[in-house]
Amino acid sequence: MFKHLTTTLTVAATLAAAVPMTTQAQGPSAMSAPTTAAHVPVNGVELYYEIHGAGEPLVMLHGGVNPSDFFGAPLAAMAEERQVIAIHLRGHGFSTDADTPWSYELMADDVAALLEEIGIEKVDFMGMSAGGGVALQTAIRHPDLVGKLVVISKNVHDRGNYPEVQHQFDAMPEMAAQIGQNVAQSPLAEMYPDVDWERMFRKTGEMNQGPYDWSEDVAGIQAPTLLIFADADMMDPGHIAEIYKLFGGGTRDAGIDGSLRPTQNQLAIIPGTNHYNLMLEATDAVTGYAKAFLAGAGAV
DSSP states (O other): OHHHHHHHHHHHHHHHHTOOHHHHHHOSSSSSOOSEEEEEEETTEEEEEEEESOSSEEEEEOOSSOTTTTTTHHHHHHTTTSEEEEEOOTTSTTOOOOSSOOOHHHHHHHHHHHHHHTTOOSEEEEEETHHHHHHHHHHHHOGGGEEEEEEESOOSBGGGBOHHHHHHHHHTTTTHHHHHHHHTTSHHHHHSTTOOHHHHHHHHHHHTOSOOBOHHHHHTOOSOEEEEEEEEOSBOHHHHHHHHHHTTOSSSOOOTTSTTOSOSOEEEEEEEEETTTHHHHOHHHHHHHHHHHHHTOOOO
8 A cells, every 4th residue: 555655646746746837827828818718607516618719619628637737838739720628627727626426427518518508519629638538428428519539648448557557546535635735735736726635636536446448438439539649658558459449440451542441530659758748748749640630631
């Protein structure tokens, strides 16, 4: 248990330390001021969202604990070509929480309800880690809402994570008080002063504990999908291949001209990255692939 405690505290410290200095100075998005910043009441909470940029709308959904890394440089890059709707998931950032246990399904329903409130009927999605899980569940539960889908670094069943990663989630609820106390002293807490950090880590751990398996539902997603992973991600490479096969990929050679490609869906693996630095150190690569895919282009 001590080993698990040390590892989990290290992960929590990494999340807290990952806040870019530009974001600390400028707020949740390290770029120009949003054209819209508001709260919307949905399902017993108030979700905070911002709108940046102009063009076709794109919903961006951040990873767990810390919205600021995804809503810094990655948001700025995507807002160069799209109208980005950046949503803070319940209990995260500037959104409020309720006593209800978290689940990816509930958060997907939250997002769908918010989009209905602001008049969005169909939109592309881009989600990182936990946000990728919410994007997947939105495509599963609200398929008519989802145009194209970019899912970054998200497993689809608990066995896909490396055992040490799943142990961290299993141990997190018991250690939430200690982890939360540490993070409450970090710059992340200054940025998001209303977050209950103990509850954050307890619910994060509970939400990601197994067993769960979305494989059958994921295989039924009809939205064109780009999957992006780090080459040293938190999941086994075999699981990455398994996910791509659920989307119809990796089943045959595409032929010299690519005409035998088995699926419209795509897979990108970013070299020299891991789950925790992917969006911080490979922003250009990730957003470049995402822009090309959403625009309907081929390889970057």
